[in-house]
Amino acid sequence: DQQVKQNSPSLSVQEGRISILNCDYTNSMFDYFLWYKKYPAEGPTFLISISSIKDKNEDGRFTVFLNKSAKHLSLHIVPSQPGDSAVYFCAGGNTGNQFYFGTGTSLTVIP
Amino acid sequence: NAGVTQTPKFRVLKTGQSMTLLCAQDMNHEYMYWYRQDPGMGLRLIHYSVGEGTTAKGEVPDGYNVSRLKKQNFLLGLESAAPSQTSVYFCASSYSINRKTILTGELFFGEGSRLTVL
Numbered sequence: 001d002q003q004v005k006q007n008s009p010s011l012s013v014q015e016g017r018i019s020i021l022n023c024d025y026t027n028s029m030f031d032y033f034l035w036y037k038k039y040p041a042e043g044p045t046f047l048i049s050i051s052s053i054k055d056k057n058e059d060g061r062f063t064v065f066l067n068k069s070a071k072h073l074s075l076h077i078v079p080s081q082p083g084d085s086a087v088y089f090c091a092g093g094n095t096g097n098q099f100y101f102g103t104g105t106s107l108t109v110i111p
Numbered sequence: 112n113a114g115v116t117q118t119p120k121f122r123v124l125k126t127g128q129s130m131t132l133l134c135a136q137d138m139n140h141e142y143m144y145w146y147r148q149d150p151g152m153g154l155r156l157i158h159y160s161v162g163e164g165t166t167a168k169g170e171v172p173d174g175y176n177v178s179r180l181k182k183q184n185f186l187l188g189l190e191s192a193a194p195s196q197t198s199v200y201f202c203a204s205s206y207s208i209n210r211k212t213i214l215t216g217e218l219f220f221g222e223g224s225r226l227t228v229l
Contacts (some may be wrong), residue, residue, distance in 0.1 A: 046219070089153060
């Protein structure tokens, strides 16, 4: 029973344009959501998070939007750069410090 | 400044063999986790620990055992390896969530251990 879903396995975007990665969740008890970035042969690294009481969080080129009524969040990367090419995982977390990950979206930024 | 370190990085086992993956963190984190990553499945939680001497089951615990005898170490054991346990294993650690200070409790991951069971 996948609590966090990323329905797009891959995404290709031109350099300089916006990348939008989507994530849906089923567990309404998540307290916050996180995005991780993963390069091949490396562990995932934290990118950005958002509390469940917020609807937007911004950090430089990265913005995460949360729509609780739709149980949907998205990560916007503007402008996209070739170095952003990686697999992106979204995750939901609860007060028990348990994290549930989606299946990932592979982003390719074309120079 | 090592962060989270996993050993070994690679291992090939025969069906029925046993092995232990070691995870060490130097950030004084309370929480530690073991995940496995499989194609099309994302990261799935195997076991986790909320502190020294405590462990709990995650989403896919069957076939694995864990121990947290010291705060900085979290061991993942396979008593009788099966081909279905071929995967990349990631260890992670975090602080506990503090809602008052709005800490995210973000995870810090190791580089992964690739295990193949023949």
